[in-house]
Amino acid sequence: MEKKVYYIYLFRHGQTYYNKKGIFTGWKDSNLTPLGIKQAQIISNKLKSKKIQVAFQTKLNRSKKTLKIVLKNHPECKKILIDNRMIERNYGKLNGLSHEQFIKNIGKKVYNLEVEGDAIENLSPNMRKKVERFLGEEEYKVIHRGYNTPPPEGESFAMVEKRVKPFINDLIKYVKKNKVNVAISAHGNSIRLFRKIWENKSKEETTKWFIPYDKVFVYKVEI
Numbered sequence: 001m002e003k004k005v006y007y008i009y010l011f012r013h014g015q016t017y018y019n020k021k022g023i024f025t026g027w028k029d030s031n032l033t034p035l036g037i038k039q040a041q042i043i044s045n046k047l048k049s050k051k052i053q054v055a056f057q058t059k060l061n062r063s064k065k066t067l068k069i070v071l072k073n074h075p076e077c078k079k080i081l082i083d084n085r086m087i088e089r090n091y092g093k094l095n096g097l098s099h100e101q102f103i104k105n106i107g108k109k110v111y112n113l114e115v116e117g118d119a120i121e122n123l124s125p126n127m128r129k130k131v132e133r134f135l136g137e138e139e140y141k142v143i144h145r146g147y148n149t150p151p152p153e154g155e156s157f158a159m160v161e162k163r164v165k166p167f168i169n170d171l172i173k174y175v176k177k178n179k180v181n182v183a184i185s186a187h188g189n190s191i192r193l194f195r196k197i198w199e200n201k202s203k204e205e206t207t208k209w210f211i212p213y214d215k216v217f218v219y220k221v222e223i
Contacts, residue, residue, distance in 0.1 A: 007181045008171065008219040009047055011070075012188055012211050013062040014039035019213075022099040022127065024119075026091035026154070029061045036062075039213040040069040046216050048073045053180035055080045056171075058087040058187065067185035077183070085167035086194070088187035092154025094119060099127050103134050106143075117146025118156055121207040122189065147203050157193065157207070164193040175221045191217065 014036030018025040032040065043066070052074045057063045059082055071077050094102065106116060120131055120143060132140040150156040175182060186194070188211040196206040198219055 003222045004179070006175050006179065006221045006223065007050070008175065008221065009050065009052065009181070009183045010186060010191060010194060010217040010219065011043045011066075011184070011215065012191055012213050013060075013066040013185060014043075014069075015213050016062050024091045024094045024097050024099070024102070024122070026088055026095040027060070028095050032062060032065055036066075036213065037069065040066040042214040043216060044070045044073055047183065051181050052077045052183045053079070054174075054178070055183040055185065056083050056086065057185045058082065058084050060087060060187070063087075063185045063187065067183070070183060070185065074183075083167060085163040086184060086186045086190045089122070089157070089160050089189035090153075090155045091119070091122075091151055093152040094154060099123055103127075103131055106131070107134065112149065113143050114146040114149035115151050116143050118149060119146070119151060120144050121146065121157070125210050147207065157189070157203075160189055161193045161196065164190055165197055168194065168197055172221055176223050179223065 014032045016025065016030035016036055017033055018028070018030035020033050020035070023030075047070060052071070053076060055067055055071060055077055057067045057080060067080070071080075091097075102119060120128060123131065135143065146156075148156050148158045150159060171182065191211045192206055192209055195201065195209070195217065196203075
């Protein structure tokens with residue numbers, strides 16, 4: 001008997017004002033920029049011809065607003081669920097701190113290298129190069145190794161992975177039970193760990209990724 005295939009469409013919210021200004025957003029809310037709205041529309045166009053019966057979002061407005069734009073083309077989607085296991089990583093005391101200030105702080109005092117490594121891996125590729133220029137290549141290599149240590153009052157990548165993994169397990173069960181295609185409006189770091197788990201990637205590969213605002217990651221569930 002031929003297997004039936006259902007699809008999971010995973011995407012990041014559009015650019016926010018905090019993203020534009022280079023600020024660690026975490027669990028803080030920040031509205032979509034005009035570019036962020038356009039990016040959500042790009043996602044919407046990419047998924048226009050697909051069938052989506054169920055959608056997931058987090059409690060954060062950027063996730064909700066992006067999903068709302070995407071679902072304008074999907075009257076067949078009758079159910080929207082909130083699941084904060086796919087919420088952005090909590091940066092703790094780094095929430096609201098600009099990337100520029102973060103770089104300056106590294107040079108002003110001695111930091112826990114694992115914590116700073118985790119934070120560096122959340123910067124865009126351009127910002128990472130700036131950190132390397134600021135510190136020097138060898139110092140950057142020493143710091144750029146964090147994964148398990150959370151920033152003060154925040155989450156490490158490992159902690160995010162622990163909540164994303166059961167979400168994936170429950171999601172697969174949900175898709176199989178209800179026989180539906182699913183859209184997920186998520187965040188850069190939850191997507192990073194989702195990909196690590198689903199695609200069976202290493203920590204090293206995971207921390208090198210930059211998650212685009214206008215890309216759809218597609219996964220199959222066979223029944």
